[in-house]
Amino acid sequence: MLYLDNAATTPVRAEVLEAMMPFLTHRFGNPSSHHTTGESAAEALDDARARVARVLGMRRSDVVFTSGGTEANNLAVKGIAIAAQIGRDAGHLITTPIEHESILESASYLMRVHGFGVTHVPVDSSGRIDPGAVAAAVRGDTALVSFGYANNEVGTVQDAAAIVAAVRSVSPRAAVHIDAVQAAGWLPLSMAELGADAISIAGHKLGAPKGTGALGVRGRIPIEPLLHGGGQENGRRSGTEDVAGAVALATALDLAEAERDADAVAVAALRDAFIAQVLRTVPSAELTGDPVHRLPGTASFTFAGTSGEAVLLELERRGVVSSSGSACAAGSDEPSHVLLAMGIPAGLAQTAVRFTFPHGLRTPLDAVAAAVASSVAAVGS
Known part of the structure; x- marks a missing residue:
C-alpha cells in the first residue's frame, strides 16, 4: 500500500522515536520539580525550546509548546485578540475563507462571544491572497491578521512576507499570525524573513508524534492564556509539559530543516x-x-x-x-x-x-x- x-499525518521517524524514548522511561521527571529527576527533564525541555526557536528565528522564551497545530492556532487567534481587547471596546480580526477550521472557528468564537468584527478577505481562483486586499481591510481597531502560509487542501503557498509588509504599511499595532502547519519542512520559517508576530507548527506533519506542536509568539505581543493553572510556558499555557513530545518536535523540525x-x-x-x-x-x-x-x-x-x-x-x-x-x-x-x-x-x-x-x-x-x-x-x- x-x-x-x-498532509493528514506522517509516520514517526526513527530518529525522533530514539530521541524521545529516554523521556518516556528513565528521564521521566516533571520539569517543574526541584530535584535531580525534574531538573534533568527541565534541561531537555529548555534545549528543545532553544532548537525550535532557532528554526523559527525567535528567542527561546517566545516558544510555547502545545498539543498540536489546532491548539497553537486557537492560542494565537483567541489569545492575541482577547489580550488586545482588554481595556478597549470590541476589536476586529482579519482572516480568509480558506483557512483551517481551527482559525475559522476561533474567529467565529470571537465574534459570537467577544463581539469582534471579522473580515474574511477573499482569495482568487488559485487560492492566493492579495496583500493589497488585506491592507485595505485593516481598521483602526484591528487586533490581528491570521492566515495560512500554505493551504492544507490545495497546497497553494502565500507570499507571506508581502502580506505581513502590507499590514505593517497601514497599521503598526495589528499583530500578524501565520499558520505554518503545512509549510513546516517545505518552506523557510524564519520570522526574521517573514516579519510576523506569531507562527504555528505541528509535529505530526514532520515525523513527530500526534499531540505535539508549538506556537512562536514574540514576547512583546500580549497573549491571554486559554489554559489556566500552574503558569507553565511562561504563564501562557498551564499544564505539565510533555517533555518527550517537545524533544520529538525539536528533533523532527531539525531534521526537516536540514533536508x-x-x-x-x-x-x-x-x-x-x-x-x-x-x-x-x-x-x-x-x-x-x-x-x-x-x-x-x-x-x-x-x-x-x-x-x-x-x-x-x-x-x-x-x-x-x-x-x-x-x-x-x-x-x-x-x-x-x-x-x-x-x-x-x-x-x-x-x-x-x-x-x-x-x-x-x-x-x-x-x-x-x-x-x-x-x-x-x-x-x-
Missing part, C-alpha cells in the same frame, strides 16, 4: 511529472490550487462526472491511499469550504482528490498516475 496522505532545500527540489520535480501525467491521461482532470506557488508535496484535482469518495475507494483497491481534502473535515457531506471560496462549483468540489507526498520521496509516481486514470475511468463508466 502506498500512503499519499501525508528542506534538497527535499523540496526533488519532490517538486516528481510532483510536476505526476501532475502532467494525470492531466494528460485523465480528460476530466483539473488541477486545483496555484500551478506555480504550491507546496512541493501537494497535487490536488477535481474529476468532473465522478464522486471524489468513489475515486478514493477505487484508488485504495489499487494500493494507493489518498484523501478528498482536510482530514479535519473527513466524513462531512459538505463540499470543501476551500474549493468553494476559490469559486469552484459545489458539485465539482465534491469530486476533489488530494495527493500529498512524503518528505524524502525519490521514486517516480508513474504507477500512481496510471492508478488515477484507471480509477477515474472505473467510477465514470
